[in-house]
Amino acid sequence: MQLNFFPSRQISLYMVRLFLTRTFAVLAMLVAILLTLDMLGESGDILAYPGNGDAQLWYYAGLRAPQIAATFLPFSVLLGTLIMLATLNQNSEIISMKAAGLSAHQILAPLVVAALGVSAISFVFNDRIVARSTGTLSAWEAVDYGPVPADRGVMANTWVRDGNNLINAGIVAGRGTAVQLRKVQIYNRVNNALITIIQAPKGHYDVASKSWVLENARQFDVARGTMRDIGTVRFGHDIRPDQFTLAKVDPDGMTFRELDAAITDLHDAGRPTSELEGSLWHKLSGPLSALLMPILGSVAAFGLARSGQLFVRAVMGMALGFAYFVADNFSLAMGSLGAYPPILAAWAPFFLFLLVGETVLFRTEE
Template identity: 75%
Template sequence: MMLQFFPSKRVALYMGRLFLVRTIAVLALLVVVLQTLDLLGESSDVLAYPGNGDAQLWHYVMLRAPQIIARFLPFSVLLGTLITLATLNQNSEIISMKAAGLSAHQILAPLIVVAFGISVFSFVFNERIVARASASLDAWQAVEYGPAPPSSSVKTNIWVRDGNDLVTAAIVAGRSSSTQLRRVEIFNRVNNSLVHIIQAPRGHYDAKGGGWVLQGARDFDVVRGTTRSLGTVRFGHNIRPDQFTLAKVDANGLAIGALGSAIADLKDAGRPTAALEGSLWHKISGPLSALLMPLLGSVAAFGLARSGRLFIRAVIGMSLGFAYFVADNFALAMGNLGAYPPIMAAWAPFLLFLLVGETVLVRTEE
């Protein structure tokens, strides 16, 4: 029995099913509560746009829920682990397994397999759903929950300098010569004083003539306080499309392939990419955090329940799990500041707590 990695098939299926059901139940509870609170805080802004109603509220929920699921899935795995193992320990099932000759690693094996499956699901879910939902929600919020252009490569709230002038676009969609701008504002300055503000609902890049074309532009004279219609105007002959499309790269709104392409474009333009490279690696290490939770929460599985220390063991397991999330966020912050190399910022917490969890398990139970 000790030479087998898994316990019997029946025991493995029983523990795996128990763990999976509890994890899903905890995740569902967290998503319902957190989505309700988030919707209560955001519903007034959604309904503030003329014409928005119940359909827009449900659309907001559909875009926000994937982000909540992705963020709290590892927490759910941790809590599911603690509930499962504490219950098995309370019912003396762990004692029965150890009396049958199973080691601590064999007892945890079904949970680790299920956690690996959850990690795979989390990775696919992030790539196929969360990235697109995040990009769409950012674009929708940029136009204050009004009509947004349907594009998977949108950027929001972009600022670009054109000589002395500042140019801002609420939404930037497309790439290269097909770049489109929405809600454009040009702040014309003379001797560091604001003179004119040109506003236009839309604009696009003119590859043949060079520069950018604004449609339906209006000019506000700051000195006189008057407004006049300009119609179609040209500006920014020295502004390249990549200055808009690469001015703000949101790693959360891009899948791995698109983020890798954006990093390559930024490198070609001589821009720093360390923070984005750390986020790229974290798109792999982040979902794998679910794989650590059975190991970190295993403290709750062992020890006599009647000794009165089961609650203390559960708290220790929860503390180890939350310590990992704190270390993970800290490492990413250090990576964004340039203090850690990108690969170290993404993988160091995972490897550290893998060793910590394994050390605790071996020294206490094996």
């Protein structure tokens, strides 16, 4: 009777090596193809800004590639698992392992451990690299690929209401009373009718007067259709600095700790946080989806290759994997609408498909 949960050291290392090489090879291929297609669509907008050239295109690629890699890493783990297990089955290596007394779970154990390592790498990669690149890219897109303030805490396209007027800031940088605004537009309205639009390249909060100051402002008169310079403008005596910094919280552009701190600030301010709490939990459950892929794709490993159903089994494994991603997105959407509690929206698909994968594995192979 085989009491060890793992196969021999040689077999384990062999399977882990095959799993990792095929997973990251698929990931590299997907990133290269999708990044090329994405740059074909965005290069015109990037080069349209005066002074932008090849350096800005490479800068965009450096910001966009981590996002694509993070999005498609679970898909790569699924496809890498299917390619590896189908190959082992085709070469009768799985049959040899089972003839040596290994169970289906023992054969998959090295892959699960390797997938757990990929999940840990994915979490660190998302938290340290992807969050920063997402925030920077959003801020860069908000200024039409022009100069962006050198601040890690930048937010893009923030709206705040001041009575009947609306204020839009293309970029918000900093926290507290040190908040800096860029590309500010004030829409002055009377009886819900737009009267004037004030535009300014930058603004800041004046602690002494407890108001906001715009520099080099210009005013557009809607009725007359004229534009004139009005210099320095003060506005928003009732607008707190945190209304800009908390008006738009992008969970994809924040690290785990930054998002947790933003949720705490919003909660203290009496603002709803359910959607952001779901995103916070998903920063943990999302990377762990790589752990499911060897289990969901395991149907391609077993069954006789000569029976002619290996392709059907591979398609079944792919269908299970993609069904998880559909359920995960659906659950997050329901959590955003308030239909699911945040923790359930983030974790329910993971545990549901863990049970589904284990049930398929037990019913077919154990």
